[in-house]
Amino acid sequence: MSIRCVALLSGGLDSKLAIRLMQQQGIEVEAVNFKTVFTCCQDQSAQAARELGVRLTVVTPEDDYLELVRRPQFGYGKGANPCVDCRIYMFRIADRFREQAGAHFLVSG
Numbered sequence: 001m002s003i004r005c006v007a008l009l010s011g012g013l014d015s016k017l018a019i020r021l022m023q024q025q026g027i028e029v030e031a032v033n034f035k036t037v038f039t040c041c042q043d044q045s046a047q048a049a050r051e052l053g054v055r056l057t058v059v060t061p062e063d064d065y066l067e068l069v070r071r072p073q074f075g076y077g078k079g080a081n082p083c084v085d086c087r088i089y090m091f092r093i094a095d096r097f098r099e100q101a102g103a104h105f106l107v108s109g
């Protein structure tokens with residue numbers, strides 16, 4: 001039985017390195033990217049998936065995502081990760097995807 005994971009792939013260096021580390025350990029990786037009105041990097045994530053040789057699924061968050069952005073339970077953060085609630089939301093959706101894909105764990109860079 002091979003070990004499988006689902007990686008959150010933005011197309012940036014951190015997520016690409018996280019995937020490469022999993023591949024070096026012999027772990028099969030499938031990637032997921034979130035397309036929102038706030039993201040700009042679908043081309044980068046698609047290119048990264050091709051370079052890494054992983055299957056990429058692009059997920060469009062549901063309507064509740066915008067409400068979460070308007071009224072985040074945990075407030076607004078600072079710096080590179082301004083919305084803690086958004087990250088929690090993405091991990092929840094990615095975990096559902098992981099279950100459907102039969103993968104063992106999630107990876108994020």
